[in-house]
Amino acid sequence: MKKILTVLALAVIAVSCNKKEGQAETAAKDTLTTEIKADRIVSLNGAITETLAALEASENIVGKDVTSTFPADLKATDLGHVRSITAESILALQPSVVFGTTKDINPGLNEQLQKANVSLILIDQEYSVDGTKKLITEVASKLNKENYQPLLDNISEKIATVKPYDKKPKVLFIYARGAGNLMVAGKETPLHSMIELAGAENAAAALTDFKPLTPEALLTTNPDVILMFDSGLQSLGGVDGLLKVDGISATNAGKNKKVVTMDGQLLSGFGPRLGEAVVELHNKLQ
Amino acid sequence: MKKKIAVYKLTFFIVLLVALVTALYLGAYDFNHSVFEIVSTYFKTKTHTADSFVLIELRIPRILMAILTGAALSITGTSLQGLFKNPLASPDLIGITSGAVLFAALTIVFGSAVMHFLPPFLSYTLLSIMAFLGALLTMWFVYKMATSNGKTHILILLLSGVAISALSGAVTGFLTYISTEEELRNLTFWSLGSLAGSNWWKVCLVFVVVSIGSFRLLKKGKTLNALMLGEKEAAHLGFDIEKTKREIIIISSLMVGCVVAFNGTIGFIGLVVPYILRFVFNSNYNILLPLSMILGAVILLIADTISRTIVIPAELPIGILTAIMGAPVFISILINYKRKLK
Amino acid sequence: MIQIHDLNFRVKDRFLLKTIDIEIKKGELIAIVGPNGAGKSTFLSCLGSEIPYQAKQFSLKNKDINSYKKDEIPLHRAKFSQHQSAEINLKNDEIVLMGRYPYFKNDADISDKEIVQNWMRKTETQHLIDREYEQLSGGEKQRLHLARVFTQLENNVENKLLLLDEPLNNLDVAHQFKTLHLIKEFTNKNNTALVVLHDLNIASQFADRLILLNKGMIELFDEPTKVLTQERISRVYQYPCILHQHPVTNQPIILFG
Numbered sequence: 001m002k003k004i005l006t007v008l009a010l011a012v013i014a015v016s017c018n019k020k021e022g023q024a025e026t027a028a029k030d031t032l033t034t035e036i037k038a039d040r041i042v043s044l045n046g047a048i049t050e051t052l053a054a055l056e057a058s059e060n061i062v063g064k065d066v067t068s069t070f071p072a073d074l075k076a077t078d079l080g081h082v083r084s085i086t087a088e089s090i091l092a093l094q095p096s097v098v099f100g101t102t103k104d105i106n107p108g109l110n111e112q113l114q115k116a117n118v119s120l121i122l123i124d125q126e127y128s129v130d131g132t133k134k135l136i137t138e139v140a141s142k143l144n145k146e147n148y149q150p151l152l153d154n155i156s157e158k159i160a161t162v163k164p165y166d167k168k169p170k171v172l173f174i175y176a177r178g179a180g181n182l183m184v185a186g187k188e189t190p191l192h193s194m195i196e197l198a199g200a201e202n203a204a205a206a207l208t209d210f211k212p213l214t215p216e217a218l219l220t221t222n223p224d225v226i227l228m229f230d231s232g233l234q235s236l237g238g239v240d241g242l243l244k245v246d247g248i249s250a251t252n253a254g255k256n257k258k259v260v261t262m263d264g265q266l267l268s269g270f271g272p273r274l275g276e277a278v279v280e281l282h283n284k285l286q
Numbered sequence: 287m288k289k290k291i292a293v294y295k296l297t298f299f300i301v302l303l304v305a306l307v308t309a310l311y312l313g314a315y316d317f318n319h320s321v322f323e324i325v326s327t328y329f330k331t332k333t334h335t336a337d338s339f340v341l342i343e344l345r346i347p348r349i350l351m352a353i354l355t356g357a358a359l360s361i362t363g364t365s366l367q368g369l370f371k372n373p374l375a376s377p378d379l380i381g382i383t384s385g386a387v388l389f390a391a392l393t394i395v396f397g398s399a400v401m402h403f404l405p406p407f408l409s410y411t412l413l414s415i416m417a418f419l420g421a422l423l424t425m426w427f428v429y430k431m432a433t434s435n436g437k438t439h440i441l442i443l444l445l446s447g448v449a450i451s452a453l454s455g456a457v458t459g460f461l462t463y464i465s466t467e468e469e470l471r472n473l474t475f476w477s478l479g480s481l482a483g484s485n486w487w488k489v490c491l492v493f494v495v496v497s498i499g500s501f502r503l504l505k506k507g508k509t510l511n512a513l514m515l516g517e518k519e520a521a522h523l524g525f526d527i528e529k530t531k532r533e534i535i536i537i538s539s540l541m542v543g544c545v546v547a548f549n550g551t552i553g554f555i556g557l558v559v560p561y562i563l564r565f566v567f568n569s570n571y572n573i574l575l576p577l578s579m580i581l582g583a584v585i586l587l588i589a590d591t592i593s594r595t596i597v598i599p600a601e602l603p604i605g606i607l608t609a610i611m612g613a614p615v616f617i618s619i620l621i622n623y624k625r626k627l628k
Numbered sequence: 629m630i631q632i633h634d635l636n637f638r639v640k641d642r643f644l645l646k647t648i649d650i651e652i653k654k655g656e657l658i659a660i661v662g663p664n665g666a667g668k669s670t671f672l673s674c675l676g677s678e679i680p681y682q683a684k685q686f687s688l689k690n691k692d693i694n695s696y697k698k699d700e701i702p703l704h705r706a707k708f709s710q711h712q713s714a715e716i717n718l719k720n721d722e723i724v725l726m727g728r729y730p731y732f733k734n735d736a737d738i739s740d741k742e743i744v745q746n747w748m749r750k751t752e753t754q755h756l757i758d759r760e761y762e763q764l765s766g767g768e769k770q771r772l773h774l775a776r777v778f779t780q781l782e783n784n785v786e787n788k789l790l791l792l793d794e795p796l797n798n799l800d801v802a803h804q805f806k807t808l809h810l811i812k813e814f815t816n817k818n819n820t821a822l823v824v825l826h827d828l829n830i831a832s833q834f835a836d837r838l839i840l841l842n843k844g845m846i847e848l849f850d851e852p853t854k855v856l857t858q859e860r861i862s863r864v865y866q867y868p869c870i871l872h873q874h875p876v877t878n879q880p881i882i883l884f885g
Contacts, residue, residue: 089599209466568719569716
């Protein structure tokens with residue numbers, strides 16, 4: 001009995017896999033050949049939203065995700081976190097095209113949108129200067145907009161103004177969501193790339209990805225500056241709250257109360273404002 | 287007594303139908319036509335409009351999945367509670383759910399290399415298959431631990447389940463630690479449970495597994511009643527106790543594994559539904575088993591409908607809702623139990 | 629009706645029952661007596677196929693006991709056990725109705741319910757229908773399970789076997805005798821009953837034959853008058869006793885002390 005059931009189940013799975021493969025192929029073909037109508041756009045990534053706004057497509061954005069905080073006056077429905085968005089909420093806005101990143105999108109959602117014959121454009125977001133330029137170029141070309149070069153030039157120019165420090169500051173980025181939940185950014189994070197672009201050194205470069213904050217790590221890395229999101233520092237209760245965290249006051253940054261904050265989306269979004277972000281960070285870290 | 291049960295069955299069924307029709311109309315997406323019009327238009331033209339896509343490819347499968355999942359979790363919870371003669375028994379207790387979560391975690395963290403090469407839908411199906419395998423393997427392991435000479439010791443089974451859950455929790459915790467942000471988000475999302483990814487293929491597969499499984503479990507009413515007298519007494523009444531234990535455990539694992547594989551972990555239903563029913567109907571499993579299916583379906587359908595309408599356009603993870611509904615009931619179970627121990 | 633040849637039951641190295649040879653006729657009411665630890669309950673468990681014994685032969689009505697199918701044997705054999713569940717979350721008449729489970733698939737019919745009513749009346753448990761099982765006294769629960777066991781064997785099969793392990797515990801004197809009369813009624817219809825009893829006098833009054841067990845072996849299997857001698861009883865029970873004659877029935881009465 002059990003054997004029959006297992007075989008049956010596996011058979012159904014196998015068949016459904018094959019069927020889906022066929023469907024996805026045709027869907028992929030469709031997105032390449034059909035023209036993308038840009039009248040109702042849903043953007044599920046902050047950088048993409050900023051790019052769209054910079055390309056003067058703000059009027060057409062009907063839906064955005066929670067990271068799309070810039071421009072602040074964007075009249076689009078906030079759909080929440082990309083991970084917990086449902087196809088229905090997106091489709092309720094009657095979009096003609098949906099933009100997202102390959103890493104953030106839920107594969108189930110991906111499949112549902114493709115079946116709904118909604119043009120789904122997924123961009124592989126790389127957290128680097130080239131990656132950002134690629135993103136802007138891709139978004140622009142998909143919408144047949146030709147006025148994107150100024151955006152790329154703006155980034156290159158702004159970054160070129162950043163002069164190396166006399167003494168490279170050691171920067172530690174701390175991600176906070178309340179005092180109980182503290183993480184540091186090692187390499188292979190957007191924050192690491194930003195710190196390096198600004199000409200500084202990531203104090204936690206020995207670690208990879210986000211790792212929990214420990215007092216020992218603080219003391220071995222001994223950063224000169226602590227970098228946080230505005231919202232992160234706020235959730236700790238300001239600089240005073242930060243200093244209360246174990247080990248912080250023993251670091252150079254803690255002793256000198258050198259804490260730098262920036263807007264989250266600006267700092268780690270890697271969108272068109274990358275240039276401004278690098279300059280602002282460079283100046284603040286001085 | 288027979289009439290009374292029939293009345294209850296009918297009432298629950300009507301409630302289910304009402305909930306179903308209501309759920310069809312509620313959601314983030316507003317329809318331009320009535321449900322009936324949309325469906326009939328689709329069948330005439332065989333092509334989807336935006337309305338019909340949302341209704342027929344998203345909402346209806348989701349509603350059906352909620353009904354099937356609620357029914358499956360409830361009937362397995364009821365059967366396991368009867369088998370273990372313990373009101374706290376549930377699929378989680380014998381480790382099935384932990385096994386599924388563990389294998390899903392392993393797949394997410396270690397399989398990420400493989401999964402990147404696969405097209406998205408296949409990697410998601412892979413995840414579901416691994417979760418299903420996890421449930422079966424855990425069940426097999428726990429059952430083997432507790433069975434010797436063809437006899438299954440219920441107490442050892444429960445303890446093995448607890449041990450496996452603890453082990454699985456520890457390994458999953460470790461995986462959480464070594465995982466990347468992306469993997470972590472995947473894992474958290476999966477363990478909160480969601481019916482949002484339901485489609486017709488999943489519904490069909492779950493339907494096959496759940497209907498075959500329920501069909502067999504529904505016949506166990508007399509056996510579970512007899513078990514209340516004790517295993518030896520039940521054997522004297524002609525029941526093959528070892529075969530029954532095997533069957534219930536295997537079928538429960540299959541059903542729960544399947545449901546968890548597609549929807550993530552949804553807690554409390556298997557625990558709470560039989561408990562509520564027992565207040566009214568005592569522990570007569572001939573009544574509890576069928577009613578638990580209907581009541582479970584109703585409760586999960588209502589929970590899912592609330593989860594996707596209360597914070598539009600976002601969704602409240604369904605695990606949170608079942609916990610909110612289940613925790614007070616769980617506490618009252620404990621209070622009741624405590625009172626009896628005095 | 630029952631033939632047992634060379635039955636042994638072992639736990640690790642210890643024999644709880646050794647070389648039991650016995651032949652029981654239809655219509656007999658057999659009492660199993662003996663001191664604590666003699667193996668009475670163990671013997672009954674073997675007869676009920678509850679524990680793994682070794683035997684050269686165990687046949688019921690000339691068929692090997694294992695050749696009866698699992699769903700067939702409840703119609704021929706029932707067992708009343710010494711220890712019953714403390715908690716059963718069902719109504720009392722539903723508990724007795726479980727005795728009819730071998731007879732219907734989904735729903736009990738009128739005849740099943742009538743049989744339940746009948747036996748609840750005979751065991752004087754009818755008035756307990758609306759009470760909670762947990763709140764019943766030990767004796768009331770006992771009578772309820774007796775009703776269930778009798779309900780199970782209410783059918784047209786000939787020469788049934790009823791095994792009872794200390795059915796009189798917790799019962800007051802009146803109910804003890806009423807129960808024994810019910811068992812006697814049962815055996816008078818050409819059925820067999822084996823009853824483990826502690827009270828030798830009750831055993832001698834009601835049983836056709838006695839099995840006196842001692843240290844896992846049959847000391848003697850014969851009529852009460854032959855088994856109950858002063859020498860034998862005081863030796864087996866390791867306690868002095870004297871025999872007296874019942875003023876009415878002239879059966880032997882044992883007085884210990």
